[in-house]
Amino acid sequence: MEEKGYPFSFLTEASVNLADDEELMELMVRAGFDEVFVGIESPEEKSLSECHKVQNKQRDLMAAVKKMQRFGLQVSGGFIVGFDSDPPTIFQKQVNFIQQSGIVTAMVGLLNAPRGTRLFERLKQEGRIIGEIGGDNTDFSINFIPKMGYRQLVEGYRYIVTHIYSPRHFYRRLITFLRNYRLPKKRAHPVQFCHIKAFFHSLWALGIRGKERFHYWKILLWTVFRRPRHFPLAVCLSIYGYHFRKVFEGHLQGTERETGPGPS
Secondary structure: OOOOOOOOOEEEEEOHHHHHOHHHHHHHHHHOEEEEEEEEEOOOHHHHHHOOOHHHOOOOHHHHHHHHHHOOOEEEEEEEEOOOOOOOOHHHHHHHHHHHHOOOOEEEEEOOOOOOOHHHHHHHHOOOEOOOOOOOOOOOOOOEOOOOOHHHHHHHHHHHHHHHOOHHHHHHHHHHHHHHOOOOOOOOOOOOHHHHHHHHHHHHHHHHHOOOHHHHHHHHHHHHHHOHHHHHHHHHHHHHHHHHHHHHHHHHHHHHHHHOOOOO
């Protein structure tokens, strides 16, 4: 990879205790890894116990994420709401964690119970299974009766995704990430024609037509003056944000008719 000028980049999945192994993170970045998906699930300790996420318990999850970012790894985070242990405050807690950690690619889903799991068997014994999973935990469907009630869960979930993918909050989170992220030295990928083409497409779709145009131009100018080496990454992640909003706007349009508007 070093000899060829890093023609490829890699991503992988790891547990949050990767942050404990500095040598491993350094070697990963040197080998060409620039992104890692981490199943954070929840900032609520009781919910982590419920899903047996022992490696996430009794640790500063925020500090672990920021440490991985400083070592040159973009952290994509997986989050779940709908645990029996989730309090009514879980929705705001999830939003706060995602925003403050600078996890740009935050994937939040509703808990579902796949057949054959311990969760499915427990809920079945409690008479709470109401169907099969649909395979998409972001489409506002669940296959069990949640303790907090379906309407409260769905409205809270709607609040999370509407908030974190709104232009104002997404770009604010992107700046939080760029402030903390350390771009590996000698790892800038050569600019190709497809990158230039994508950039100009983004200027039109995000910077002129998009409702996020003010935020998009702001992030471009901020990056040029504050983190110029991060400019290609800022453009790429802005396009990610556009994609996320389009996906969830489609889901939201379908659920508005069924459950009514969520909390503001």
